[in-house]
Amino acid sequence: MKFDVQAIDKKWQHYWKEHKTYATPTDQTKPKFYVLDMFPYPSGSGLHVGHPLGYIGSDIVARFKRQRGFNVLHPMGFDAFGLPAEQYAIDTGVHPSESTAVNTTRYREQMDTLGLSFDWDRSVNTSDPKYFKWTQWIIGQVFDHWYDRDADRARPIAELVEQLKQRGTDGLNAAETESLDVSAEDFRAMNEKERSDLLMNYRLAFRSVSYVNWCEALGTVLANDEVKDGRSERGNHPVEQRPMLQWSLRITAYAERLLAGLQEVDYSEGLKAQQVNWIGKSTGALVHFDIEGHDHQLDIFTTRPDTIFGATFMVIAPELELVDQLTTPEQRQEIDDYLAYVGRRSELDRMSENKVTGAFTGAYATNPLNGQRLPIYIAEYVLKDYGTGAIMAVPSDDDRDKRFAEKFGIEIIDVVDKSNYPGATLKDKLGILINSDFLNGMEVPEAILAATERIEALGRGKAQVNYRIRDLVFSRQRYWGEPWPIIYDEHDVPRLVPVEDLPVTLPEMEDFRAVSGVSPLERAQEWVNTPLGRRETDTMPATAGSNWYYLRYMDPHNDGAFVGAEAVDYWKDVDLYVGGAEHAVSHILYSRLIHKFLYDLGRVPTSEPYKKLLNQGMIGGPISYIHLGLLLTQDGQRHPIWVSSDVAEGTPLTVDGVGSGHLVLDESTGQRLTPLRFVTETSVNNETSFRLYHHSVEEAQRMEHQDAAYFRTILQQANAFAWKTDREGKAYLELSVEQGKMSKRKYNAVNPDDICARYGADCFRMYEMFLGPIDQAKPWSVSGIDGVFRFLRRYWNLFVGEGDRLSVTDEEPSREELKVLHTLIKKVTEDIDKLSFNTCVSAFMVATNELIKLKCGKRKVLEPTVRLIAPFAPHLAEELHQALGGSNSVHHADWPEVVEEYLKEDTFTYPIAFNGKTRLTLDISADATKQDVEDAARADTQVQGYLEGKTVRKVIVVPRRMVNFVVG
RNA sequence: GCCGCUAUGGCGGAAUUGGUAGACGCGCUGGAUUCAAAAUCCAGUUCCUCCGGGAGUGUGGGUUCGAUUCCCACUGGCGGUACCA
CATH class of the missing domain: 3.40.50.620 (HUPs)
Incomplete structure (x- = not known):
């Protein structure tokens, strides 16, 4: 039995494939x-x-x-x-x-x-x-269905056609592109094409x-x-x-259910929050405003119907068709100019500049509650896609409206008194209504309800939810x-x-x-x-x-x-x-949508x-750079040279093949990306340092690899190196480093195959788990992988003695050994359930260290540990399982059961604290009562030393935890 | 700006309902073994210290006999999102 990880990996990977070890069971018992x-x-x-x-x-x-x-x-x-x-x-x-x-x-x-x-x-x-x-069938089904909001589910289009034939759109409560009014007669009179176009709305x-x-x-x-x-x-x-x-x-038809469904799944808070934000539910009111001299109304969505008495103008999105109809001849030029300006601006401009701009259409709307005349503007800050693409602007209670009003000299009427809420911002729904007719004196939440009710009663709108x-x-x-x-x-x-x-x-x-x-x-x-x-x-x-x-x-x-x-x-x-957090919103949301549809x-x-989602953290990698500088020699010539990142401008240097001078930097010099495969990570005086060694440069000149080809083109920018020498006399350059996402373009991707080839798959697996909590982002570093490798070999050596022969005995285990085993069973079982894999690896290390100390080579202790380590190190476990005479695959063996009996301790080591500061520890019987523990502690000479000349005000004893003397 | 996550030795990280902070590993230091090196093994390793102790989990407060853990207010880092009415 040799600890030959490559051979063991190959042997078992072949075996698993041959025996279909991981075939999904078909019995459903x-x-x-x-x-x-x-x-x-x-x-x-x-x-x-x-x-x-x-x-x-x-x-x-x-x-x-x-x-x-x-x-x-x-x-x-x-x-x-x-x-x-x-x-x-x-x-x-x-x-x-x-x-x-x-x-x-x-x-x-x-x-x-x-x-x-x-x-x-x-x-x-x-x-x-x-x-x-x-995939095509499913999307076809989506095409063939509409959303009945009353039934709150998708229904076949055929049922909608029936309904339209009988009642038209009367009483229809469907998810739709736009609100339509079609009678049953009209629908029955439509030809195929017209019907098809109508159905597209649903x-x-x-x-x-x-x-x-x-x-x-x-x-x-x-x-x-x-x-x-x-x-x-x-x-x-x-x-x-x-x-x-x-x-x-x-997807908007399912917005509410996608939101509600988040309650029943086990996703991280962050991920749920992202989905909630993406869906973006807001509750408010749809309000109809009359437009002077026009038949149809201007519909707006607002979350603050309570502030309607503070509305002093209206704004609609420039893209709306309505703009053309509203614009008066006098304002035509101004509006056209503004539309041209908006057309010129890209999304990027809009996002980066965030300026207050707009133009007056010349039209006026009427406030449905007080008849106030409100000028209608168009402005970029109102988005065509959100709500109705139009707003009532309340400059006293909205930052953007306020900036707009200030710029265009529009009146501002204060309607919410926030003096009771000193820290409140405009966005907070807090305060008492003023200057607002029947709403005066109400708190904002109450006023929102009252205003909505009044608007509904007047037939000028309704409560509405927007996404x-x-x-x-x-x-x-x-x-x-x-x-x-x-x-x-x-x-x-x-x-x-x-x-x-x-x-x-x-x-x-x-x-x-x-x-x-x-x-x-x-x-x-x-x-x-x-x-x-x-x-x-x-x-x-x-x-x-x-x-x-x-x-x-x-x-x-x-x-x-x-x-x-x-x-x-x-x-x-x-x-x-x-999976990765980058799919947190789109992929998860869309598959939830399709699932709900199905x-x-x-x-x-x-x-x-x-049911449960785990986002693994990103593993970043160092992105390293070699520094290009110029050597200014005595004869005034400038020679490009590669220098260490820590060499400051002006430093005198002597470079082989070039001469002596000092370092200068200009726009042609600076950092150059260096493929990670040529970089050596070392630790010097507790500092991690990234170096390019001379031998790596030589390697890069010979290698066929893509990274080498790229690196050669970089290195051609200078053919001289201002080498430093390390303790062993090897020539190197210091590199600068930043952490970043692993990617081919940054030449910092580390291939798992290389690691597996060197350390074996089990070591790689355990090392990745050992890096830290799986959901946290962390930088990749190979420092530490040797430790995991050492651990695996130490673990292996528990089973194997002189001449690589299995040395496991059939002796009965001691109580101490059983305690080590069952502590491990308990810890690993619990931690896998918690997805805390890093602590599992630690637990294996601790158990191994203890078993080595106990010189334990007993089958009854070691055999169960093989089954415990199998999920982490499947190859080694399989090899050991076989060596121990196990039948079938270890991966179908039973999981060891913890026996609590073995975990019990006779004594507990109590920390003894004085005023909360732990000073010493005492071994006291584990089943001692509070009083026993206190008495035992007081009887101790060291404790008496601490208590000498002081009054004990209180003694806190928590059995199997600690003792605290409060003294004065 | 808003939302979420996060902060512990030189480094990655551990710590049950609030109860011995720093498990485990890396690195480092010393020792054993060796002609030597690698490998391996043993010991030490939070910081300060007059060797009695003292300080310490991003900062400042609070609750408590006791806080890495709970509460309040900040700061830094990472991720998402953004004129959303």
Whole structure:
């Protein structure tokens, strides 16, 4: 039995594959446990050490639950559709299906190297037609349903058609794009096309012209969460707002349920807060204002109807069509100028400048409560998408309205007296109403109710809830995604492709570059034109495939349904979902949406997909830089040289091959990115230092690797080095370092394969867990991995003696040894349940240290520890399990049970404190009463020393905790 | 600005309902072994100290016999979000 981690890793990884050790059980007699990892997008750069953090954590839980007698579903798949694969394809000319196949194979190999216990027979790939057949089916179902607000669920469109035929929109309470009024006769008189257009107003997947995030560089529209700071998340290209005809999902219909559902799931507070913010619920009132000289009204949404007497003007969003109708001839020029100004401003300008701008339309509205005449302005600060795109402006109680009023010289009427609330800001709903007619003297919350009631009574509005969340734009003018399963017939009526004709696969295309706003599929004419009509050429965003994949794993090969009823009834939902926090809002929110929709259809038995969510922390890596300087020699020449980061300008230097002089810096000098693989991390005088050694530079000159090629181009900027010498006489340069996200572009990604090859998978797994709490961000550093390796070997050596032979004996364990074992069982069992893996590793180390001290080589103690360590170090555990004569796999062995009896202590070491300061400890019988303990303490000579000459005012004794003498 | 998270030795981090702060590991120091080195093993390692002790969990207050833990007010770091009416 050699401690040869590479051989042991290989042996067992092979065995597991051969014996399908991790096959999901098919009998349904045992309780189920579903542990899911967020499936990765298989990029060309492979996994770095940050990815496995979550995979290892979930793997530990999966193995733990298996040993505890659960049927465990622990699958892995690939989120293979989407922009990156397509961008890569365009750049390299390799078809995305090919690069995806290569990358998924690589990912699979890397995951196997880590010893992850996935059931690969259940793997899914979102770009596989067998999979996306059901993505298309689900979205088709969304298209075929509308949202009945009274029933508070999705219902088939056919039922809506029936209702419209009989009653028109009368009594209809549906989630809709706009409020319509259609009689039953009108509806019955409509032709197919007209009906289809009307139904689009209600469908949960609908097509409409709306302002969308258009990214010219990517040639496609993007969802709100794909845009960050006015730029595309992928590629960082500028994004503009543009009205376009697009497919959307009516997520707004589910806003309230998505909010309410957060109560029943176990997500972190931070994550819940993010979802709550994204949904952005606010309660207030919809108020109709008459417009002078116009038939229709101006509707506004306000959260502060109580301040209506303080309204002194109205503002509407510049984009609204109403602007044109309201503008008077005298104001026409001013409005046109302003609209032109707004049109010129990009999202970025708007966000960065935040100026007070606007223009007067010339029109006036009338305050429905007091008849006050209110000028109507347009201004950028009112957003077309929120509420009705119009506001009543109350400058006394809103910062923006106030700034606007000040700039345009509009009257400000104070309506809320906040003098009772000194710390209150304008945003706080606090104070007493003044100058407000019947509201005077009321506290704000009371006044809000009273004002809303009055407005309703007058028929001038109603209480309303508003959400910030926008419907989800679900079209992409790109190739590498699921085609919408829609065909437009000869009347341009969109019709669902029937399920028997699914999937709608992508046409083979050589060139799938997107051309401004037109899907590349448009060019595949023989694909587009079918006997039934023209195919929709937009594809779906990547989220289409990822928002339901957890269901497919339950029944991955079912060709008759996205998941079989029996399978979903058994597996139900995900018990533990592990993944990165970057998907906290979009992915989780959208899959919750689809889940709730499928719940409405009776296709899933639970209302939430993920019971518990764990966001693993990001592992950052050092980003290192080499410093370029100039050596100014006596002859006045400047030579570029590489210098240590700690060398200050003006320092005299002598550089081999160049000469002597001193360091100068100018704009050509400074930091240059250095690939991490050439950087050596050392610790000198308690300071961590990052160095570039001479031998690494030589290595970089020879290596074939990409990083080396990049580094060579960097190093060409100077061919002289101002080396320093370390204690061993080796030449190096000091580098500067910052912490950052691991990425290929920063050349700081560390490959887990390299670590596994050196230390073995078990060491890597335990080391990653040992870094700290799994949900916290931490920098990657290899310092410390040797400690874990040493521990594993020390643990191994408990079993193995002279000549690498198993040395375990059948002696009966001592009470002390049993205490060590059962303390470990208790700690590990509890901590895995708490997802506190770092403390589990510590517990193993402590137990190992103690067993070594006790020279324990007894089977009855050591054998159970193998089963305990199996989730963490599956390979070594399997090897030891086999050596001890265990049958089958250790991963199907029972989990050891803790026997509390062995944990009991005869004595407890009491800390004895005086006035709260612990001075000494005393061993006192563990079952001593309060009085016994106090007496024992008082009897101690040391204690008496502390009490000498003092009055004991009080003695606090907490049995099995501590003793505290309060003395004066 | 708002929301969330977070702050403990030289470093990563531990500490049950408030009860011995610094477990475990790294690093460092000394020793053993060795021709030597690596590896391994043993001991020490929060800081200050006149060796009696004293201080100490981001800062300032509070509750308590007792606070890393609970409360109030700040400060720094990380993440999200932002003219949302």
